[in-house]
Amino acid sequence: MPLYYQLQAKIKRLVEEGHFAHGDRLPSERQIAEMVMVNRLTVRQALMALVNEGVLTRKRGLGTFVAPPKLEHGLTKLTSFTEDMHKRGLKPSTRVLSLSVQSVEKKVNLLLGLGAHEDIIVIERLRLADDKPMAFEVAHLPCRRFPGFLDLRVDLAYASLYDTLRLHYGIEFARASETLEARVASVREAELLGIQVGLRF
Amino acid sequence: MPLYYQLQAKIKRLVEEGHFAHGDRLPSERQIAEMVMVNRLTVRQALMALVNEGVLTRKRGLGTFVAPPKLEHGLTKLTSFTEDMHKRGLKPSTRVLSLSVQSVEKKVNLLLGLGAHEDIIVIERLRLADDKPMAFEVAHLPCRRFPGFLDLRVDLAYASLYDTLRLHYGIEFARASETLEARVASVREAELLGIQVGLRF
DNA sequence: GAGTGGTCTAGACCACTAC
DNA sequence: TAGTGGTCTAGACCACTCG
Numbered sequence: 001m002p003l004y005y006q007l008q009a010k011i012k013r014l015v016e017e018g019h020f021a022h023g024d025r026l027p028s029e030r031q032i033a034e035m036v037m038v039n040r041l042t043v044r045q046a047l048m049a050l051v052n053e054g055v056l057t058r059k060r061g062l063g064t065f066v067a068p069p070k071l072e073h074g075l076t077k078l079t080s081f082t083e084d085m086h087k088r089g090l091k092p093s094t095r096v097l098s099l100s101v102q103s104v105e106k107k108v109n110l111l112l113g114l115g116a117h118e119d120i121i122v123i124e125r126l127r128l129a130d131d132k133p134m135a136f137e138v139a140h141l142p143c144r145r146f147p148g149f150l151d152l153r154v155d156l157a158y159a160s161l162y163d164t165l166r167l168h169y170g171i172e173f174a175r176a177s178e179t180l181e182a183r184v185a186s187v188r189e190a191e192l193l194g195i196q197v198g199l200r201f
Numbered sequence: 202m203p204l205y206y207q208l209q210a211k212i213k214r215l216v217e218e219g220h221f222a223h224g225d226r227l228p229s230e231r232q233i234a235e236m237v238m239v240n241r242l243t244v245r246q247a248l249m250a251l252v253n254e255g256v257l258t259r260k261r262g263l264g265t266f267v268a269p270p271k272l273e274h275g276l277t278k279l280t281s282f283t284e285d286m287h288k289r290g291l292k293p294s295t296r297v298l299s300l301s302v303q304s305v306e307k308k309v310n311l312l313l314g315l316g317a318h319e320d321i322i323v324i325e326r327l328r329l330a331d332d333k334p335m336a337f338e339v340a341h342l343p344c345r346r347f348p349g350f351l352d353l354r355v356d357l358a359y360a361s362l363y364d365t366l367r368l369h370y371g372i373e374f375a376r377a378s379e380t381l382e383a384r385v386a387s388v389r390e391a392e393l394l395g396i397q398v399g400l401r402f
Numbered sequence: 403g404a405g406t407g408g409t410c411t412a413g414a415c416c417a418c419t420a421c
Numbered sequence: 422t423a424g425t426g427g428t429c430t431a432g433a434c435c436a437c438t439c440g
Contacts, residue, residue: 045409060418060419061425061426063425205429229405230407231406240430242431246428246429259406261438263406263407264407405438409433409436414428416426416427417428418424418426420424420425421424
């Protein structure tokens with residue numbers, strides 16, 4: 001087993017076990033080389049591999065740092081975006097793009113088990129982590145179930161939607177059905193998320 | 202501009218301009234180093250970067266080779282899988298998994314503009330490039346439109362489906378509507394294509 | 403056995419960042 | 422000015438593939 005690979009695995013384990021917090025600076029290449037009694041290039045090879053893996057980042061003149069943990073969604077627990085990001089050590093924020101009442105939109109109404117002609121509240125929010133756009137959310141609420149929702153004048157940029165529903169309407173979430181959809185980004189979505197429109201091959 | 206980067210760009214250009222065919226062997230690291238009058242490690246750095254880009258591949262004891270061109274689908278022209286692969290210098294082959302007549306399958310019938318109770322020929326084929334599974338195709342043909350299709354006993358592992366329809370039924374393809382779908386692989390599809398079932402995070 | 407890529411060493415200079 | 426990562430050199434031994 002190559003030296004650089006052993007070193008790579010060792011450092012990775014240290015990071016994953018939490019010996020370094022996200023953003024922490026590692027010892028310099030030269031220091032590590034001296035500590036482990038190997039050549040600097042060998043250390044470098046290990047560090048480079050971890051940079052490629054996304055475990056570390058490095059900046060010339062500054063040092064090598066533990067990268068923020070990758071974004072993963074467990075698909076098992078029902079957590080709010082805000083909780084999620086906090087757990088990852090990222091600063092979550094929200095931009096409310098629109099908050100409106102719309103009349104019948106058939107498909108959504110069917111999904112919510114409503115009649116054909118009911119009104120719904122549509123909330124469009126852009127979710128950010130450390131000010132980088134992460135997700136574009138659209139929430140649909142039946143007006144009938146949440147009377148006076150708009151009059152509450154809750155600022156959904158700061159208040160949790162889950163919390164608001166619980167506080168004002170006594171809603172407790174027991175189950176949730178999450179839907180994942182992989183599709184091509186529309187122009188608007190791409191602009192919001194800062195990604196590329198369409199298919200990448 | 203770093204030496205290794207200049208070298209990397211130079212080699213990449215040579216490959217892209219067709220000075221090397223796909224599969225060709227490049228000069229060895231030591232040879233290149235001598236030719237360009239730089240250290241072997243510098244050459245190595247350039248080659249490694251190109252391997253990461255997918256331009257080259259390398260095998261210990263053998264040498265460095267031009268990688269097969271990346272698979273891209275233009276989404277513009279109507280070409281058969283066989284033509285596609287030939288153009289890429291890959292050896293296309295086909296394995297016919299099943300060839301059957303099935304009765305009403307509603308959704309497909311609707312797509313083909315058929316009545317509710319018509320029979321269809323279902324052809325399932327696994328497409329390979331250089332013996333590596335590339336695609337899983339299911340073709341549906343209305344029996345009414347192609348009478349005696351099964352009696353033709355055409356071996357679709359070797360004959361083009363497009364050609365067969367043209368030859369025996371005088372069909373000329375003018376337009377096609379291609380549907381791309383991104384979704385999670387089923388167990389069966391995953392086995393056929395040699396990929397992982399389900400979502401990867 | 404000859405040639406290939408894979409690993410490793412000991413040393414050097416550079417560009418960049420902080421203090 | 423001191424320390425960092427980024428680049429480069431000249432050499433060495435290894436594991437692997439081929440004829």
